[in-house]
Amino acid sequence: MYKVNDNDKALFDQDGFLVVDRLIAADSLPPLHRAFDDLFHGHFETGVRPDEVNWQAATGDPDLTRQICNGWKANRQIARVVLDAGLAKNIATLGGWPGVRIMIDNLLWKPPATKSLGFHQDSAYLAWFTPSDLLTCWIALDDTRADGGTIEFVRGSHKWQPGVPEGEFHAPEDYRKPMRDAAAREGAEPEIVYVEVKAGGGSFHHGWTWHGSGANASPNPRRALVLHAMRSDVEYQPQNFGQGIGPIYSRYKRLGDNLLDENYFPILWRQDGYRTPQLDDYLDG
Numbered sequence: 001m002y003k004v005n006d007n008d009k010a011l012f013d014q015d016g017f018l019v020v021d022r023l024i025a026a027d028s029l030p031p032l033h034r035a036f037d038d039l040f041h042g043h044f045e046t047g048v049r050p051d052e053v054n055w056q057a058a059t060g061d062p063d064l065t066r067q068i069c070n071g072w073k074a075n076r077q078i079a080r081v082v083l084d085a086g087l088a089k090n091i092a093t094l095g096g097w098p099g100v101r102i103m104i105d106n107l108l109w110k111p112p113a114t115k116s117l118g119f120h121q122d123s124a125y126l127a128w129f130t131p132s133d134l135l136t137c138w139i140a141l142d143d144t145r146a147d148g149g150t151i152e153f154v155r156g157s158h159k160w161q162p163g164v165p166e167g168e169f170h171a172p173e174d175y176r177k178p179m180r181d182a183a184a185r186e187g188a189e190p191e192i193v194y195v196e197v198k199a200g201g202g203s204f205h206h207g208w209t210w211h212g213s214g215a216n217a218s219p220n221p222r223r224a225l226v227l228h229a230m231r232s233d234v235e236y237q238p239q240n241f242g243q244g245i246g247p248i249y250s251r252y253k254r255l256g257d258n259l260l261d262e263n264y265f266p267i268l269w270r271q272d273g274y275r276t277p278q279l280d281d282y283l284d285g
């Protein structure tokens, strides 16, 4: 499978993202599509409910992008992709990190005619842990096109001033506005790059890179499986638990220290060969 090389790393450092033609094998796509069907219909294989269930078939708004976070805890097919050691090693190489934990996964399903996702910088929501570096791998589960509402990045925007959380994520009136405002503050002309790949391809992006996606004006669904990864050596920052997505993920804090518990934020790959020992048994089911 895909392995980061020096050229890729240089491009990532320069642009704040990297587009890759193939990240997962074609034969893993049908089981992942079935996993999406299961999860969005409330069928949780392990019996564990994902941390964020923002859309379900029985109740979800048909105009909105369907979203679930931490599907890996509910479904092993999802877990096998987002907890993969090889993928994590690629992330550590791109980030120059000593190792990688999963922060959260994100399942996004944008059927035809559903609405946009607002531009944002992921790291603006992450003051609840430190260092709050983030690196994301976005995997397309359908062929993607600009008019199909694929993810879009602003080249070099990870070097802009860090922003603060603003605007809606789901279906904002003008999905690029927060980014345009940031560009104006920066005195920059934003160069937008669409990730147009075959199913199984995707991208990596830096935590401060501006990104979002438009409405799906194509006749095809746009599903993506996303791994948001943190460094292996992060700690909780309790004074910031009220910010960003801290109120959801601070619930896993241990009483006696600020270490992140590997049961909830497992270490996927570390330079010294360590990987959370229970992971592979979990994946075998």
Ligand SMILES: O=C(O)CCC(=O)C(=O)O
Pocket (backbone or CB within 6 Å): 108, 117, 122, 136, 138, 149, 150, 151, 152, 211, 212, 213, 224, 226
């Ligand atoms: O899939 C999208 O359109 C946006 C995803 C996103 O915000 C992310 O991967 O950080």
